[in-house]
Structures are given as structure tokens and as C-alpha cells.
Amino acid sequence: MPIKHQLDVALGERSYPIYIGRDLLGQTQLIRQHIHGSSALVVSNTTVAPLYLARIQQSLASCEIRHDELILEDGEQYKTLAATESIIDLLLRKRHDRRSTIIALGGGVVGDVAGFAASIYQRGVNFIQVPTTLLSQVDSSVGGKTGVNHPLGKNMIGAFYQPQCVIADIGSFDTLPARELAAGLAEVIKYGLIYDADFFGWLEQHIDGLLAGDSELLAQAVLISCQIKARVVEQDERESGLRAILNLGHTFGHAIEAVMGYGNWLHGEAVAAGMMMAIDLSIRHGWIDEQLRARSSALLQRAALPTAPPVEMTPQQFLEAMAIDKKNVGGRIKLVLLRELGSACITDEYDHDKLLQTLAA
């Protein structure tokens, strides 16, 4: 399976292709055609670098691109401004000019930090994403959100910055822990819930094959997920409205991650529990019925994902953590809720008492 799918994200002069397939990392030409200068910096982490860095280095060497490497510690707790600075320090020490390309090889954290560094180094250098986890292939691949966390909130520092291309190699799932594959499926299931009832049905049908690592199914799931996200982002690149629906379950989920400590709950796990909370609140408003709760819960459970928040978290902890979400305006907590399967909305017009009931449930 060489390039299986190519999806073009249409954002005017910032448009770019996503390549999806197996063993794309070894295809020198694929990466070469998107490097415009003569040098590159590969940013990876301590988990991914031993597995895949050599292939990228080989590709770069074979087309005579001068390249350096920076290996970050693995984990959400290293998604910091300090990590961004370490990238910029290296770029300057090694005299990378503004035609240099930063290549992010790893999961969402590597992509977010390296992409943010690319956006601010010399006011912006080229950036290529090589996401190696399911989560990062279906999430960070599309939309250009880059950034780092602040002690007072997740993703509070960052930029919208589009890559030159995304190389999504399904083969990198071979080395992905089962728990991380499942966490990625939480985001895949999200796309069905918010945008595409048929895709949700397809996932119900194929969840076992996906969990078993079937490449064809995984490539298909990555493609559809990226297509849905692209369709949303193309309509609202800078999240002034519609784009926020991609955050189904995320306001609750971010609160779980923040209170439990980043990294203890995987992002996808927190989102899974958060989606069930959003579904609960949507049901309390009479917008969707119990059947959708049952189907969603069953699907998430088959993927071994949590369907409820940690029992020890109090409503007060939720409210405090949710109060500093970026979506909030004028002090009201905005939430993404479901209108029906395949249709979501962002709103602050929900019943606050019902929110308290959901948090207490």
C-alpha cells in the first residue's frame, strides 16, 4: 500500500495535501517535494525517535538536505513554552535560516510544539507534519492549530499555522500501544457524532477490525476523519463559530485532564468521558434520546474507553477548570452539545441547573 489516499485541505494560499498510507516514511520524494530550502530540523520525542527517526534522516540525507534533530521528552507535561524555546535555540545555534523546514515526527504534542516553533521562528518557517499516532493523524493533521500549555490552562499560547503537507503513515500504528490507538478512536467516533451519522454506523460495524490494526480500515477511518475536519475548518479556519463543534467533549475532557494531571488520563480517554457528559446534558435538554446514549456508550466501551469521568472529581472542580476554557466569552461557559446524531452546536444557551445535574451524575 503506497499512497492510499490524498486529501487536499483547501485554505486558499495556505492549502496543503495530506497523504495517507502505509510505509510513506520511506518515500523520499514525498517529503523532498515539500522542502523548499536546503536545511531541515526534525523534532521528535524519546519514544518515537528510536522507532522512526532513522527513516526520515535517511530520506533527508539521500536528497542532500542538511538536517539536525531535537528529541523532546515524551508527554503532555512537556508541551511548554520552554520546549518551544529549546527548538528555537537549536535553530539559531545551527544557523537555520528562514527557508529551513521543521519536520514534526511524533504525536500531537510534538506536532503542536514544533508547529508553534515553526510559526514564530523568524516570524514563520516551513513546517511538515509526520503524525505517528492515530489521534494526531485525525486531529492535528487538519486545521493548523499549534501551541503549548500554560500552568493556568491548556493550549493558551499558540498560533494558527498551516503545514506544507502532512504525511500520515498508517504503518506507525504497528508500534502504537493499544491504549493510544483506542484513545485516537475516541476522536474518530467524535467525527461521527458531530457530523456524519453514516460514518458513526460504519464505525459500529468495523470497530473490532480497527482495534485489531486492519490497515485498510484504519486508512479509511483516518481519511474520513480528516475529510470531516477539513470540511469544518475550511468554513471557519480561525474558529469564529462552526469550528468549535470539533470540541465535542473537550471542555469536560480538558477539565478532567487538568484536574487529574496531564498525562494520567490520555486526551482521547478524557474526551470519551467528556462526550458522554455532553450527550447526558443534551438528553437533559430533550435534544437527543437515550438510544444515542446507549449506542455511543456501547461503541466507546468496545474500544475500552471510559464513558464517565473519574468518580473523585467534584462538580466544583469541573466548573473551576471549565471557567478558563478559550471558548468562553464574557464569563459564560460555552459547550458543544448534540442536536441529533451527526449534528452538533456550540452554545451557552443551556440550562445551568441541568449542567450541574450532569456534573453531579
Added chain:
Amino acid sequence: MPIKHQLDVALGERSYPIYIGRDLLGQTQLIRQHIHGSSALVVSNTTVAPLYLARIQQSLASCEIRHDELILEDGEQYKTLAATESIIDLLLRKRHDRRSTIIALGGGVVGDVAGFAASIYQRGVNFIQVPTTLLSQVDSSVGGKTGVNHPLGKNMIGAFYQPQCVIADIGSFDTLPARELAAGLAEVIKYGLIYDADFFGWLEQHIDGLLAGDSELLAQAVLISCQIKARVVEQDERESGLRAILNLGHTFGHAIEAVMGYGNWLHGEAVAAGMMMAIDLSIRHGWIDEQLRARSSALLQRAALPTAPPVEMTPQQFLEAMAIDKKNVGGRIKLVLLRELGSACITDEYDHDKLLQTLAA
């Protein structure tokens, strides 16, 4: 003199107006109409805040905008990532949401740091520039360059980020030290040299009145300078080509600033000496004649600006400092040189021996 001039910088959806006149700071409506949320953060410095902060606070209070203040240390040495972080920390602690507006009240450093913070806080919040120095009114007002210095190079970290509006109050020059007014005139003279022979002639005619603080003349000089910069930036917002001509004298100038220690030579002073070096090198290539050197030197001297680099700087120091300029690509130092009065080009096709002669001269 209320609003004397309004200039619209045409950058598509990122277009914005520049207001030029006396006593604009007290005009509540001017600032009010460009604030879209209900809160603002005014960033200023220890020199400017005692003079003008109260007026802005009064304006914000009178239209019921919740506002906080952050006062940075004054000086180029505080144009750092740490200063940017201090702004972001305050925004988070005071719970500013992404509809908040950052208002930069001060010179270029305040504008660059606050603008950069605005560009990365929650991936971008609104930004209003209130430049209080001549240099910042004619330079940072147009073009959206924001950023901070790195120990290894000036402006190495930053973003292109356009403000909602610029309020250029000529009245703030009343409290501007004569040396800083002169340093600002170096950039004004630059616009004549690179783009507008007539404006250069007008400056020769009116330099004494400008130095004496004539408001009508200063407003006119700010307007023409911003118009020229706008015309250049509108053609090349992200500096892929033409825009680089705005850097006449800056590659040499940045080297002077870096070697002498930021803040010892004012930016405009270093640029003045740098422009004379660029003129020297242009003459050595036979592109312009000695007469332009004489006119430029005379004009800069009337403004009490330096016309040569510090005697203690060696060619080697220049070459090393110039080697990490952002304009460089593939190891070649790019320079802005003059083809004739009112016309500049960016090139690496100059004679390296002649560059050494200029550096040694």
C-alpha cells in the same frame, strides 16, 4: 488638530486604519470603536506610562471596558520572550478571554512585545497600537511585524500580526527626548531614499521644522512615511521579496546594535550609520554617485545623527553579526542597496571585496 489624517492599510481581511493627529489619546470614541469585547489590557513601559496611561485608562473607563495594566521596563534589552510571558501570565490570571484587546502604549519595543503576545495568546486576540515615538509611528505602525529578540539575534522570534487600528498621536512627541525624535527621523529619511525622491527633497527643506517639533510638518512626515511603507507592505505582506527594501541600513545597523549592546546606540542611530554604509557600497558598485552621499550625509548630520559606524567595530565583528540576519539564505548575506535616489533593491549579487572595503572604510 483632531484627526488630521486617516490612512487605510489595505491587506484584505486584515486591513486597518492609522489615525494621525494631535491629542488623539483623549478621543474615547476612536479607541472604543476598535474594541470588540468587554475587556482590555494596556501594556506600556516605565517611561511612557506616567505620561499617558491615565488618558487611556480614562477613555476605557468612560466606555465601561474592564481594563488591566502591565508596565514593562523601558529598553530594547527587555524585548524578550520573558516579557511576552509576563503579559500572558497577567492575561490568564485576570481571566481575559479571547475577545479581549491588548493595547500597546509606547515605542517600538512595547508594540513589538505586546503585539507578539496578542498574536499568540489563545492563538490571537485583538490588538491596538498607540505608538508614542516618531520611530514607532513610522515603522511599527505599518506591516504587522511583531516579535522579540533572542540572545543570538534580533527579532528572531515573532509573528506577522496586524492590529485593529493604530492611533498615532503627534502630541506624544512633546515629551519625546530630542535624541529619540532624531533617531525616528533616520527612518523617515530612509523612506525618501528607498522610495520617494520628492519626499527626500521635502525633508531637506523641512528638517529644521521637524526637529523643532512643528506638529503640521510632523503629521505630514508620519503620513507620507506610513503611506510609503503601506504601499510596500501591501505588495508583499510576508516579506518574500520587495518588502525587504524597508531594511535599508538595517543589516549593518543591527550588527552595530548587537556588537555595541542593545540600547547604547539607538536603533535609528544605528540605521543612520548603516544607511551611509549601504550608500558607500552602492557607490563602490557605481550604482549611485557621490552627490547622493553628500546629500544624505548632510541631511543626517542636520538631524544630529551618526553617519559612520563606531570606530572600534572591526570588519570581522560586522561579518559575524551580519551572518545571522533573517534575510540571509543559504549562507549569503543579503543587503539592501540603492540603485538611485528613491529606488532600492535587495540583493546578494554584490562584490564581496567591495563589502570588505565598505566595512574597513
